[in-house]
Amino acid sequence: MNLSLRKIVLASLLTLGAYPVAAHHATTMFDHAKVVTINGVVKEVHWTNPHVGIYVDVASKDGGEAALWVIEMTSPGNLVRAGGWTRNAVKPGDKVVIDMAPLRDGKKGGALKKVTIADSGKVLTADIRAQERANLEQEAPAK
Amino acid sequence: MKHFLNVLAAALLACSATSFAQNKPAEKPIINPAPTAKDWADIGKLPDWSGVWNPNISDQDKQHVTNPPPWNAKAAARIQFQQAELKAGRPTPLFVNCLPEGHPSWMMISHNALEILFTPGRVTMLGESDGGRLRRIYTDGRGHPLDPDPTFHGHSIGKWEGNVLVIDTIGVLPQSYIAPSEAHGIPNNGDMHTLERIWVEKDVMHVYMKITAPNVLTKPYETTRYYFRQRARKFDIVEGVCQEGYFAPRIDKDGYHVYEPQPHDVGGNRIPPK
Numbered sequence: 001m002n003l004s005l006r007k008i009v010l011a012s013l014l015t016l017g018a019y020p021v022a023a024h025h026a027t028t029m030f031d032h033a034k035v036v037t038i039n040g041v042v043k044e045v046h047w048t049n050p051h052v053g054i055y056v057d058v059a060s061k062d063g064g065e066a067a068l069w070v071i072e073m074t075s076p077g078n079l080v081r082a083g084g085w086t087r088n089a090v091k092p093g094d095k096v097v098i099d100m101a102p103l104r105d106g107k108k109g110g111a112l113k114k115v116t117i118a119d120s121g122k123v124l125t126a127d128i129r130a131q132e133r134a135n136l137e138q139e140a141p142a143k
Numbered sequence: 144m145k146h147f148l149n150v151l152a153a154a155l156l157a158c159s160a161t162s163f164a165q166n167k168p169a170e171k172p173i174i175n176p177a178p179t180a181k182d183w184a185d186i187g188k189l190p191d192w193s194g195v196w197n198p199n200i201s202d203q204d205k206q207h208v209t210n211p212p213p214w215n216a217k218a219a220a221r222i223q224f225q226q227a228e229l230k231a232g233r234p235t236p237l238f239v240n241c242l243p244e245g246h247p248s249w250m251m252i253s254h255n256a257l258e259i260l261f262t263p264g265r266v267t268m269l270g271e272s273d274g275g276r277l278r279r280i281y282t283d284g285r286g287h288p289l290d291p292d293p294t295f296h297g298h299s300i301g302k303w304e305g306n307v308l309v310i311d312t313i314g315v316l317p318q319s320y321i322a323p324s325e326a327h328g329i330p331n332n333g334d335m336h337t338l339e340r341i342w343v344e345k346d347v348m349h350v351y352m353k354i355t356a357p358n359v360l361t362k363p364y365e366t367t368r369y370y371f372r373q374r375a376r377k378f379d380i381v382e383g384v385c386q387e388g389y390f391a392p393r394i395d396k397d398g399y400h401v402y403e404p405q406p407h408d409v410g411g412n413r414i415p416p417k
Contacts, residue, residue: 026234026326
């Protein structure tokens with residue numbers, strides 16, 4: 001193994017296209033039937049449209065090679081609405097655990113499902129389909 | 144001498160034509176009148192469409208299966224190919240070039256929020272992608288131009304029927320897709336006409352569309368898409384420049400913040416380093 005894999009979990013999805021990341025293009029180049037988890041250190045965050053990208057250095061483990069992974073997400077606007085995200089929510093140098101749907105071609109990339117920031121324990125997701133009702137947070141106290 | 148007379152006659156004819164043209168009454172330009180206080184007051188009588196509207200993406204996914212457009216045989220064959228490619232993990236890269244999703248795909252399959260502004264004589268839809276996703280819908284009573292220059296969103300005229308905005312659109316670029324998903328779509332191939340009826344019920348915006356595209360559909364396609372109203376400030380529309388994703392922010396040797404091209408694969412994803 002050339003990466004730190006904690007687990008590969010088969011997940012069932014009912015319909016094609018019901019994925020949390022798609023923003024401007026389809027995402028079936030990612031295998032949404034799998035979850036790959038990596039432990040690493042954030043190298044760069046590209047807080048850009050139409051997809052935010054996170055580069056994560058994964059150290060060698062168990063004799064495997066170190067690798068740089070690219071994790072794709074939805075747009076900055078959609079992430080902010082998903083809750084908890086800002087452009088600095090995940091920063092270079094952060095130790096992270098990332099669950100992703102991996103690229104089908106085996107390259108070091110995936111579509112984010114969940115990121116956990118090790119030091120704070122903060123968990124962030126990117127499911128824009130979780131917002132499909134009106135007046136979200138309407139009941140929240142004014143800031 | 145004969146040649147001289149011919150030239151002279153031609154010159155006199157030209158002078159006469161010029162004189163006629165100069166004397167012809169100039170075509171009166173159409174002036175858009177300045178809005179009056181009443182015009183602004185009338186805006187207040189329109190239904191409240193304020194806030195930010197995010198799409199029902201799950202319903203888009205569902206309608207891709209349950210309510211596909213009535214494609215003609217040629218278009219259906221391409222859709223079948225796209226479906227096979229999608230299942231194989233090679234989705235057709237319809238929108239990865241950062242050209243606008245255009246009309247009617249924006250209203251059908253956007254994953255991004257939009258807002259709607261009312262001003263005298265116009266309704267304006269502003270979206271959050273493509274760099275400047277925008278529809279101008281004229282409600283000042285004008286008709287369509289006889290031969291409008293085709294654009295991604297076409298030429299739209301609207302009228303209010305009670306609380307329903309009825310929009311008629313022509314002049315959409317033939318390259319603009321009719322896309323039931325981000326991985327399935329066929330260029331409308333020209334002569335497309337759409338009729339929309341938009342209304343709001345209990346903070347849900349209904350966008351009924353009747354798409355007539357005789358070059359790719361066997362009959363008009365009818366669909367209703369849904370958007371949810373949000374008033375939480377975190378839903379405010381933000382800038383969304385699609386091309387930005389094709390570059391990586393860097394600092395050059397002189398200390399200037401610059402963008403460097405970022406390689407992407409054919410599907411539009413950043414290419415992971417080897």
